[in-house]
Amino acid sequence: MRKADIVGSIAEKTGIPKVDILVALEAFFKEVKTSLVEGEPVYVRGFGSFILKKRAAKIGRNIKKNVAVEIPEHFIPAFKPAREFVQAVKGSTHELVAHDGEMVDQ
Template sequence: MRKADLVARIAEKTEIPKVDVLVTLEEFFKQVKDSIAEGENVYVRGFGSFIAKKRARKVGRNIKANRAIEIPAHYIPAFKPAKVFVEKVKTNLKVEEKEQKEAVSK
């Protein structure tokens, strides 16, 4: 699903114009990005957490020059889904796999 599909679904279910949904969604994304960039995590109950994870310093390899390089410690954005979200995905995918197996066996 792309962003346009998501906007269309939300607009259809809420009967809010697509333009307004798009503006709201874009502002949500902007706020999440800005918050993470400032070191503030974003928690959405029942959905998950947008966090900044710290990567430790490590030694990498420049293959072309055939020498070791030091990669300094840095932060990366990450998403940690809520338990409710994880369970819903697991349950739905298990049902789908079971249906596929039954369809193949028939």
């Protein structure tokens, strides 16, 4: 499911124009990004948390040049689903199969 599919589904279920839903969805994404950039996690009860995970500094390798490269400590965004979300997915009966690099229902 893509963003356009989500917007269409919400519009169909609520009767709200697609443009308004798209604006709200984009505003949500922007707020999540802004909060994480500022170091503050976002908690959505019953859905999950958008958090930062700390990656330790390490030594990597540039294989082409055969040179060691120092990768500094950094943060990456992550999503931690809520318990209810995990249970709902575990209870799902759909089988997912890789198709052109994407997971799809079969």
